[in-house]
Amino acid sequence: MYRSHNCGELNAxxxxxxxxxxxxxxxxxxxxxxxxxxxxxxxxxxxxxFDEERSSKELMEKAQKLGREFVIxxxxxxxxxxxxxxxxxTGEIEVLxxxxxxxxxxxxxxxxxxxxxxxxxxxxxxxRYLDIRRNPVKNKLKFRHKVGMEVRNYLSNQDFIEVETPxxxxxxxxxxxxxVVPSRMNEGQFYALPQSPQTFKQLLMVGGMDKYxxxxxxxxxxxxxxxxxxxxxxxxCEMAFVEQEDILNIFEGLTRHLLKEINDVEVEKFPRMTxxxxxxxxxxDKPDIRFxxxxxxxxxxxxxxxxxxxxxxxxxxGIAVPGAASFTRKEIDKLISWVKRPQVGxxxxxxxxxxxxxxxxxxxxxxxxxxxxxxxxxxxxxxxxDLILVMAGDANKTRTQLSALRMHLGNELGxxxxxxxxxxWVVDFPLLEWDEETKRFHAMHHPFTSxxxxxxxxxxxxxxEVRANAYDLVLNGNEIGGGSIRIHDKETQAKMFDxxxxxPEEAKAQFGFLMDAFQYGAPPHGGLAFGFDRLVAILGGQExxxxxxxxxxxxxxxxxxxxxxxxxxxxxxxxxxxxxx
Numbered sequence: 001m002y003r004s005h006n007c008g009e010l011n012a013x014x015x016x017x018x019x020x021x022x023x024x025x026x027x028x029x030x031x032x033x034x035x036x037x038x039x040x041x042x043x044x045x046x047x048x049x050f051d052e053e054r055s056s057k058e059l060m061e062k063a064q065k066l067g068r069e070f071v072i073x074x075x076x077x078x079x080x081x082x083x084x085x086x087x088x089x090t091g092e093i094e095v096l097x098x099x100x101x102x103x104x105x106x107x108x109x110x111x112x113x114x115x116x117x118x119x120x121x122x123x124x125x126x127x128r129y130l131d132i133r134r135n136p137v138k139n140k141l142k143f144r145h146k147v148g149m150e151v152r153n154y155l156s157n158q159d160f161i162e163v164e165t166p167x168x169x170x171x172x173x174x175x176x177x178x179x180v181v182p183s184r185m186n187e188g189q190f191y192a193l194p195q196s197p198q199t200f201k202q203l204l205m206v207g208g209m210d211k212y213x214x215x216x217x218x219x220x221x222x223x224x225x226x227x228x229x230x231x232x233x234x235x236x237c238e239m240a241f242v243e244q245e246d247i248l249n250i251f252e253g254l255t256r257h258l259l260k261e262i263n264d265v266e267v268e269k270f271p272r273m274t275x276x277x278x279x280x281x282x283x284x285d286k287p288d289i290r291f292x293x294x295x296x297x298x299x300x301x302x303x304x305x306x307x308x309x310x311x312x313x314x315x316x317x318g319i320a321v322p323g324a325a326s327f328t329r330k331e332i333d334k335l336i337s338w339v340k341r342p343q344v345g346x347x348x349x350x351x352x353x354x355x356x357x358x359x360x361x362x363x364x365x366x367x368x369x370x371x372x373x374x375x376x377x378x379x380x381x382x383x384x385x386d387l388i389l390v391m392a393g394d395a396n397k398t399r400t401q402l403s404a405l406r407m408h409l410g411n412e413l414g415x416x417x418x419x420x421x422x423x424x425w426v427v428d429f430p431l432l433e434w435d436e437e438t439k440r441f442h443a444m445h446h447p448f449t450s451x452x453x454x455x456x457x458x459x460x461x462x463x464x465e466v467r468a469n470a471y472d473l474v475l476n477g478n479e480i481g482g483g484s485i486r487i488h489d490k491e492t493q494a495k496m497f498d499x500x501x502x503x504p505e506e507a508k509a510q511f512g513f514l515m516d517a518f519q520y521g522a523p524p525h526g527g528l529a530f531g532f533d534r535l536v537a538i539l540g541g542q543e544x545x546x547x548x549x550x551x552x553x554x555x556x557x558x559x560x561x562x563x564x565x566x567x568x569x570x571x572x573x574x575x576x577x578x579x580x581x
Contacts, residue, residue, distance in 0.1 A: 002073055002103075008044025012092045014078045019095060021046060022073045022103070024133065025066050026113070035063040036094075039074070042138065047081065047094040048074060054096060062100055069106035069113065069130075075099045126560045128551055140548045144536045147262055148215060151235055151532075154257045158250060160211040160237065165200035167193060167217070172510055177221035179230070182576040193219035196529060198446060199514050201238035202486055205525040206517045213237045215532060227478070227534055227545050230557045235481075235535075238527035244469055244485055248425060251473060251481065251528050255423055262539050265421055274428040283403030285429070288477025290422045291415035293319040293406050295399070296379040298390060307367040309350075313392040317402055320380040321409055324387035325353040335389070339405055346401040352376060352388040362388075407477065416476065418541035424474040431455075431468040432499070440501050445470050447496055447511075449484040450526075459499055469526070478543075480535045483528030490518040 002022040010019065023041035035050040050063040066072065076097040085091030111119025113133050124131040131137050152162070171178045171192035178192035194200075196218050204212045219231050239247060252270045259265045271289070278285050281294045298316040310316045327335075332351055339346040352362035352373050360373035373388075382388050391402050410416045431451045432441040441463055443449060451459065455466045469485035487493045493515060497507040508515065533545040546552045553559055573580065 006043035007039055007041040007046040008089055010046055010078055010090050010093055010095070012080070015080055015093060017078045018075070019078055020073065020075045021048075021095065023071070024106075024113075025068055025070045025072060028066055028068070030064055035060065037063065037066060039072070040133075044090055045088060046090045047085075048076070048097050049079075049094045050097055055098070059097070059100065062102075063097070066100075066102070067106060067108070069109050070102060071104040071106070073101040073103055122554075122560070125552070125554060128561045132550065137547055140540060141550060143262075143540050144548050147258065147536050147539060148532070150258055150261050151215065151254065154254050155211075155213045155237070158211070158253075160213045161209055162214050163204060163209065163212050164214060165194070165197040165204075165216065169194050169200075170510075172199065179219045179221050182578055184576055187577045195220050196234060197236050198448065199511070201236060201527060202448065202514065202522075202525065203517055205238055205240045205488075206520065206522045208240075210240045211238075212527075224553070224555050224557055227537070227543065229533070229545065229549065229553055231553075232545075233532040235530040235532050236527075237483075237529065238525060240523040240525045242485075242524070242526055244427075244471060244526065247483065247485075247526055247528055248471060251530075252423075252425075255473065255475070255480075258535075258539060259421055263419075263421070265419075267421055267423060270423050270425055272425040272427055275426055275430065276428070278426050279399060282406070283399035283401075285426050285472065286474045286477060286479040287403075287424065288407065288410060288416060288422070289424055290417065290420050290476060291410050292381075293321060293409065294381070295319060295402060296376075296381070298376060298379060301372070301375045301379060302368075302390070302392075305367050305372065307364060309348075310392050313394075313398075315395040315398050316390060316392045317398060318376060318380050318388055318390035319402065319406055320354075320377070320382035321387040321389060321413075322383070323385050324409075324413075325355055325385050327353075327387055332387075335405070335409075338408060339391070339401060344401050344404050345397075346391055346405075347393065348391075349405075350390040350392075352390070354382045354384055354386045354388065356384050358384055410477075420476075422476060426472045426474055427470075428452075428467045429470040429472070430464065431466040431470075432463050434464060441499065443496075443500060444468065445482070445484055447500055448486045448493070448514075450487045450492070459495070463499060471528075473528070473530075475535075475538055478534055478538055479531070480538065481528050481530040483526065485524070485526035488518065488522045488524050490515050493518060 001020065004020045007021055007023050021039055023039045026038035026040040026045060029036040033052045037048040038045050039048055050060055052060050074095065074097045076095040078093050079096050081092055081094045109130055110127055111117050111123055113130060115135050117134060132141070168181060168191040171180060171190065176195055178195065181191040181193065183189050183191060197216060201212055214236050216234055216236050217231055218234050221230060224230065256267060259267050275285055278287055283295060295317050298318050302310045302316045304311060336349045338344065339349050350364055352360055354360055354377050360370050360377065362368060362373055376388055380388055389405065391398050430444050431449060433444045435442050445468065450469045452467045452469055458466045471483060472479050473481040487496060494507065533548060536548045537543065537545045540548060551559065551561065558564065
């Protein structure tokens with residue numbers, strides 16, 4: 001038996017007990033006549049004491065040879081600690097060691113294994129197995145486990161069945177590049193890793209499973225950022241004999257359950273907003289509604305006043321920034337530089353200060369009288385003390401740029417508080433979106449999303465105006481889940497493939513198995529998938545998902561710890577019938 005207790009459970013009630021502990025050496029304080037060692041495991045830290053008056057010479061010498069991160073086993077007696085530490089559960093006691101066994105030595109770690117470490121991100125990624133020993137990372141992994149357990153409990157109580165689906169599948173167009181896997185036994189043929197279990201969960205509905213879920217790995221070969229990894233985890237769900245309202249109610253319930261059980265926060269309202277309304281009010285389809293700054297379209301108020309920058313543009317749009325009339329010219333110039341960055345791509349920014357005394361001063365006073373500026377203030381709901389910021393240009397592009405500025409200001413002004421949660425359903429997405437490169441429509445979500453019945457006739461005449469039975473769940477400005485009611489009959493699915501530019505032969509080659517299944521009594525069905533990594537991060541008060549993943553990739557999609565991806569040797573390539581050019 002390596003241990004009778006863990007390093008986080010001994011307390012004043014344990015005084016007098018003989019115990020065995022095992023763990024890693026966190027710190028050593030050697031006073032010569034007395035040595036203190038902090039012993040750490042997953043559960044906490046226990047202070048050990050070696051005392052020359054009560055310990056043998058051999059034991060003292062052994063204690064003085066211990067190093068940081070050595071793995072040791074000790075036995076000893078729990079005694080009261082003279083200098084108590086009220087910051088840790090074991091702070092009232094220490095263990096007077098009578099025997100120590102070095103289970104493994106350790107090199108000096110490349111960074112300190114403490115809450116506040118001296119290791120940079122790249123170094124800690126390389127030695128991730130050491131980083132996991134630190135409380136900030138370890139606790140995030142424990143937090144992820146807790147969220148996963150609550151998800152399973154909730155869905156199981158709602159009669160969902162967890163079913164595993166394959167990882168080696170067929171490549172199907174779902175919006176991103178597939179990772180492909182060569183087949184040794186089938187020369188020249190490849191599996192793909194699933195971007196999602198989309199077709200399989202639909203087949204499970206055909207199979208009569210009725211309510212399915214799995215917490216599953218998905219894979220997309222796309223450019224990375226802080227909240228995106230090449231392999232990620234979804235809470236994937238599907239239900240039969242349901243309409244959109246049924247699905248929204250179930251997953252409102254799941255989200256409400258998680259917020260209560262994980263964060264002790266009760267959220268009753270899940271407001272709903274159409275895609276068109278979200279784009280008009282906030283410039284994106286996942287708005288953070290914890291703060292205001294809604295868009296106001298100013299075309300009628302700002303055009304035809306002789307200011308060519310506005311007159312020649314499709315859209316003039318503004319926001320009111322609360323309390324920002326006090327911004328200095330330097331601070332405003334900094335915002336202008338921020339929107340001109342390539343990542344945002346705006347040409348500039350017009351501003352108007354609504355001063356506390358009720359007067360208005362702007363960067364375009366030459367063209368606009370104070371009465372004109374007051375109409376801007378009314379449109380943007382600006383109050384005395386606010387700053388009005390206005391952008392102009394192509395409608396879609398300008399809304400996207402102003403949305404980026406709004407979120408930036410939300411962060412800068414402390415309006416996006418990690419302990420506040422504001423869920424939102426965005427519904428009525430377009431079914432199709434136009435791709436300028438290919439000069440044809442593509443599915444905004446995927447080819448299996450059903451159009452709204454009342455819009456079906458528009459597919460022939462105005463395909464861009466067809467709305468989908470699709471919905472996203474947004475939390476604090478992040479899309480945490482999305483789904484749709486699916487097409488469940490072969491004829492409608494064939495028409496959809498036709499509208500998306502598939503020939504009948506291409507549709508059969510790619511999705512023949514699904515079309516065939518629909519001929520055997522497919523029920524009406526729909527579902528939703530949560531981005532589990534992102535959901536966990538937001539519940540944990542973070543924007544980045546990386547620390548909530550045990551072994552994440554860097555921004556280039558590399559695992560620097562195991563040095564992957566890596567080249568294959570010639571023998572492997574030959575066996576797989578591959579040649580690298």
